[in-house]
Amino acid sequence: MSVPLPPEPIPGARLLFSLDPAVSHLNHGSFGAVPITVQRAQQRLRDEMEADPLRFFTQGLIDRITHARRHLAGFLGADPDGTALTVNATTGVAVALQSVGLRPDDEVLTTDHGYGAVDFAVRRECHRTGATHRVLRVPLSATTEEIVQIVRSGLRPGRTRLVVVDQLTSATARLFPVAAIVGVAREHGVSVLVDAAHAPGMLPATVQSIGADFWVGNLHKWGYAPRGTAVLVVSPPWRERVEPLVVSWEQEAGFPGRVEWQATADYTGWLSAPVGLYVLRTLGVDRVRAHNAALAAYGQRVVGDALGVRPADLPDPGGPTVAMRIVPLPAGLATTMDGARALRARIAERLAAQVAVNTWDGRGWLRLCGQVYNSPDEYDRLAVQLPTLLDQR
Template sequence: MNKPIPAPDAPQPIPGARLLFSNDASVAQLNHGSFGMVPIAVQRAQQRLRDEMEANPHRFFSVGLEERITHVRRHLATFVGADPDGSALVNNASTGTSIVLSSLGLAADDEIVTTDHGYGAVDLAVDEICRRTGAVHRVAPVPLVADDATVTAAVLAAITPRTRLVIVDLITAATAQVFPVRRIIEAVRAAHGERVAIHIDAAHGPGLLDEPVRELDADFWVGNLHKWAYAPRGTALLAVAPAWRARIRPLVLSWSTEAGFPASLEWLGAHDYTPWLAAPTGLFVLRSLGLETVRRHNTALAEHGRRLVADALGVEVLPATGLPMTLVPLPPGVAADLTSAVALRRRISDELSAEVGLAAWHGRGYLRLSAQVYNRVDDFQRLADGLPKLIR
């Protein structure tokens, strides 16, 4: 058993922050990174929009809606440092990635490069487009703990003369690692110029890291606002470089298809637009608490909590990443494949009243624990107290 490393001091709660959310306090909600948690003020803003829509649907959809969507897009794009005219609102990061894949015009033997830390739904989308077009999916293996140079070298090594697209995570979903996307983009550009397009999957980026999109020089970037920016679920932003905007095609054709990007992606007919329209209220809540205050609190609490859980399990403590979403290895043989990982996550929910992220990666199970302003040390302590007995 590894010698335990004392957990760093837990941060003081942000006064009043817990009251801003309506989550069930009897459940240790330690999986904010998956579905987020919508503040009460944002829920109410969205409900007012729903009421407006239902009071007169014809007027809601036909008078001024496109202008309202444009206003929200400009607000959210400014927050992440993207070009508002080169961005489009989409439902989530997976939707944005599927739009990119379907717009590339792939042919047989073209290649798409991802890493073995990529999000499962993105891998499925890549495999499906390869099946339909004859393209090839190449996966760059990256160690769980790797410095920036190692990650960059691994991606470069997977690129061949047939590579059309590289997809890199800003923050990896399963393994909660920060990838050096700026360095990777610069290295790919230096080696291959504009021949290889680069797509940044920043599903966890908005609200979590300062990564101004316009300075990255990526061809495509997509990020969710519902995870760490307090927007309603179903709110994401896809940013596209100027050279690609005319080639972007929506997954579903509607009345604005001929208007081109971004309207062709944003107008979906009788779609529920209330998550998008309420999203700026989420940014207002985040800024009212203080963006840096929230980040410092959540990161410190996550670090404290993962040390508690790792100590209780007698497992190694991985290097800190400075994120409020952290990784704890499970003992060897526990949740080592997808089926057993799903089963253990459900048992943790049912028997410990705790919600966690749990993934099997390269034959080992990992807990992914998130901290948010509504969490307390007791949430992590409950997991630390109950999980060792449960997995035995």
């Protein structure tokens, strides 16, 4: 079976970014890349802040944050009054976890595809409250129906208080049927927290169509916002119970203000985030999604072929707009977190390529992303050079 053709490049897209041209940036999903226009918009706001800090923080800043939040919520299909800006999805998860009010007889259900930092947060909250953390194993090859059934079978009515599930997983680039999982959990009176760190900008599903009790997503990955821009979306029954991690002067304002206002934080990233969506819309949202997904699929095939992986053994992400793909590494490589980090660093140093290397289910996986600033030859070079580097272990 031949390698699929890469997509046609989007003219001028590479010039929108200030990335080092000597490096192949094939890991947009970790920290994103901020377009130059967005960088400049944020710098203008920082200049304004430094020119008169008292005026910036005390005259209209809350209204400006509200305006930015409404713009971002509209793009995501979320209720602006139920949306709070926060610095990242992990922070949103922590806010949600502490707001649920876990008790010693409760349990939190997650899957083995969950993000490591979120797992840490769940364990800490369970340790603090006496609740139990239980992990469901979901095979990489599981169908949508099988995933829903695994969650359904894993629920323990009267015990399971919260399900935490990824919309798109970081380690395995797996798309989860979150709306169906929410429906199943609701049948049993169980709340759901959706970790949608990679969804904003990449996936077309709206927040309201999912219907989760809590939904968190990063704008600084696929939404071209400055880093430190994320949202926590909360359903109406929970909003009055949501408490910030740190209490500040908007505590009496209720949600979302009490979560957003953190005194002298740098809010310029939030205020300039709508410019990132403007860049995305100018390029064409559907066009960018289709390009990035096709490019990631191309990269997966050429690298997989170079490593001797049969096309049938290359995991399918489960959706046409997923711009991340994974390739299984040879047995014995990156089987621990330290090993994965070391291999990623070696690839960056020796091949001038930034990729993600993860450990999942006892083996190592290479994760490749596609973005408008990438070109097919970057994946081709990696495919040529990577086998030799891996043989040098």
